[in-house]
Amino acid sequence: MPFKTTPFIFWTGVYNAGLALTLTCPPFYKWLGLNVPAPLWGWLVGGFLAYTSVALIMASRDLRHRASFVYWESILRYLAALLLIPAGIFSDLGLIAVPLGLGDLTIGLVYMFGLPKELGLSHSALLFDRYS
Numbered sequence: 187m188p189f190k191t192t193p194f195i196f197w198t199g200v201y202n203a204g205l206a207l208t209l210t211c212p213p214f215y216k217w218l219g220l221n222v223p224a225p226l227w228g229w230l231v232g233g234f235l236a237y238t239s240v241a242l243i244m245a246s247r248d249l250r251h252r253a254s255f256v257y258w259e260s261i262l263r264y265l266a267a268l269l270l271i272p273a274g275i276f277s278d279l280g281l282i283a284v285p286l287g288l289g290d291l292t293i294g295l296v297y298m299f300g301l302p303k304e305l306g307l308s309h310s311a312l313l314f315d316r317y318s
Contacts, residue, residue, distance in 0.1 A: 192304075194296060198293050199239045215228060220283065221278050238262070257309075259294075264290075266286075270287030274287060
């Protein structure tokens, strides 16, 4: 059975929703070993994740017309990995940030290279939203 990106995109949207909820509850994320400097930052990142969760779930419902949103999300995933991995290793964010960052890197790679393959579109078409 070939890999399909649409269900993967849907479930990563659900994953983002779970992360958003986790970041709204300081006792829970502290129990997981994540040391967010102040609750405001957890809420801010949680709000961002809630938005990306909705965007991913909606994109999975009509991927042919909303694929650019997912492609741009891959770039956000790379940035998250770039921030989370070193912060987990070299600062007091918590070592749990390292697997979270590696997960973001993996998800970003699946988005960026799975979408062009599945949809038959170029990277530039997805980046600049020039398809339909």
